[in-house]
Structure formats: structure tokens, C-alpha cells
Amino acid sequence: MMNISSCGIDCEACKYKVEQNCPGCSVHKGRPFWGECNHLYDCAVEKNIPHCGKCGDFPCQKLVDAHKAENPEGNGVEIENLRSMI
Numbered sequence: 259m260m261n262i263s264s265c266g267i268d269c270e271a272c273k274y275k276v277e278q279n280c281p282g283c284s285v286h287k288g289r290p291f292w293g294e295c296n297h298l299y300d301c302a303v304e305k306n307i308p309h310c311g312k313c314g315d316f317p318c319q320k321l322v323d324a325h326k327a328e329n330p331e332g333n334g335v336e337i338e339n340l341r342s343m344i
Contacts, residue, residue, distance in 0.1 A: 262343060264288065264309045265298040265324055266336030298324060311340030 261269040263283030274280040278291045288299025298310060298321060307313055310321050317337050325336050 260339070262309060262339050263295075263299070264302040265295065265321060266310065266338075266340040268335075268339055295324075309340060309343065311344050316340065316344075 261282045269282035288295045
């Protein structure tokens with residue numbers, strides 16, 4: 259079973275799971291060791307949805323912008339992870 263964060267990161271495949279003993283977004287409530295997660299976790303909680311893929315605005319600009327550094331097209335693996343969970 260995949261451990262997907264609110265924004266679509268596969269926590270099981272993330273290097274920080276081992277390097278920083280990061281348990282994943284749902285455990286640390288969107289406040290990982292490095293700071294805040296663009297408030298995507300808080301947004302999902304406010305909308306009472308398990309992740310961004312369940313949002314009526316999916317994929318919103320905030321989500322696309324959150325992953326642009328890794329995926330300049332804004333349609334990377336994280337967004338595909340969320341699409342697979344819809």
C-alpha cells in the first residue's frame with residue numbers, strides 16, 4: 259500500500275523517509291522536518307478531503323506550483339499519484 263502525502267508525494271519512495279526518519283505527511287500533519295509544505299496539507303484538512311486528488315479544483319495552481327521545481331510542466335509523478343487515487 260502506498261503512503262501518499264496530501265500533495266501526492268509517495269512517502270515510501272521518498273529519500274527523507276530513511277535519511278530523516280520522516281513518517282509522512284499524515285503523521286506529522288503537514289509540518290515535515292524542513293518546515294511547512296506550502297499549506298497543501300492544511301488545505302486538504304480544511305476541505306475535509308484525504309488528499310488534493312479529491313478536490314474539485316484538482317490540480318489547482320498551488321499544487322502545480324508546489325511541484326514545479328521537480329516538474330516544470332506541473333504534471334509530474336506526484337500529480338499522477340493523486341490521479342491514480344481518484
